[in-house]
Amino acid sequence: xxxxxxxxxxxxxxxxxxxxxxxxxxxxxxxxxxxxxxxxxxxxxxxxxxxxxxxxxxxxxxxxxxxxxxxxxxxxxxxxxxxxxxxxxxxxxxxxxxxxxxxxxxxxxxxxxxxxxxxxxxxxxxxxxxxxxxxxxxxxxxxxxxxxxxxxxxxxxxxxxxxxxxxxxxxxxxxxx
Numbered sequence: 001x002x003x004x005x006x007x008x009x010x011x012x013x014x015x016x017x018x019x020x021x022x023x024x025x026x027x028x029x030x031x032x033x034x035x036x037x038x039x040x041x042x043x044x045x046x047x048x049x050x051x052x053x054x055x056x057x058x059x060x061x062x063x064x065x066x067x068x069x070x071x072x073x074x075x076x077x078x079x080x081x082x083x084x085x086x087x088x089x090x091x092x093x094x095x096x097x098x099x100x101x102x103x104x105x106x107x108x109x110x111x112x113x114x115x116x117x118x119x120x121x122x123x124x125x126x127x128x129x130x131x132x133x134x135x136x137x138x139x140x141x142x143x144x145x146x147x148x149x150x151x152x153x154x155x156x157x158x159x160x161x162x163x164x165x166x167x168x169x170x171x172x173x174x175x176x177x
Contacts, residue, residue, distance in 0.1 A: 020087040022110075022122045022134045026068050029081060029132075034072040040065040058147070061117075063137035070130035082126040094122065098148045104128055109148055113141055 030037040040048075042063050049056045070081055085108065089096060094110040101107075105127030112120040121135040121144055 020084060020091055021093070022088060022120065022132065023066075025081075025084045025088065025132060026066055026134065028084065029068050029070065029077075032070075032073065032077060034070070034074075035077075036067075036069040036072075038065075038067045040067075058143075060143060061137045061139040062135050064135075066134045066136075068132050073130070078126070078128070078130045081130045081132075085124045085126050085132070088122070088124070094120075097144065109144075111141065111144060116141055118144055 026037070029035050045059060045062055045064065048059060070078055073081075088094065088110065089108065093112050095113060096108065096110055098109040099106065105125065108122070108124045108126075110122040110124070111118040112122075118139045118141055119136065121139055123131075123133040123135075125131045
């Protein structure tokens with residue numbers, strides 16, 4: 001019985017590390033001292049499409065953007081943030097698309113996707129300048145791979161983003177032909 005209790009306790013203590021996701025990291029750090037937090041919701045991203053048409057191809061499918069910046073925080077908090085990002089890397093729901101290391105800093109690009117559409121794209125930067133950016137929506141993976149330089153950008157959306165009735169909350173556009 002004693003072994004069973006110890007085993008259950010060990011499992012319960014390790015679960016938070018495996019279930020870590022980007023939203024949990026933002027929630028954990030956004031109210032800390034010297035952390036800058038920005039949330040750009042659905043309405044603001046649609047306004048960006050209207051007022052900055054040159055950004056529209058890059059924002060295709062993005063419904064919200066959340067960002068935390070820990071540049072002005074102390075080293076202990078930056079180290080804790082780096083640990084949380086490494087926990088995120090071990091989460092099997094995310095695919096690691098790119099990693100870059102320079103000096104004491106690392107950058108990661110991760111995506112939660114079903115192959116062709118990403119529901120979440122995460123850009124994390126750890127080291128001296130820590131930040132986390134989370135893009136949510138229905139973002140074509142061809143666009144994400146094209147931006148990070150893996151592929152040429154291929155329009156695999158069949159023109160649904162040009163349709164005035166299209167909303168990223170649905171899978172298809174109700175076209176009248």
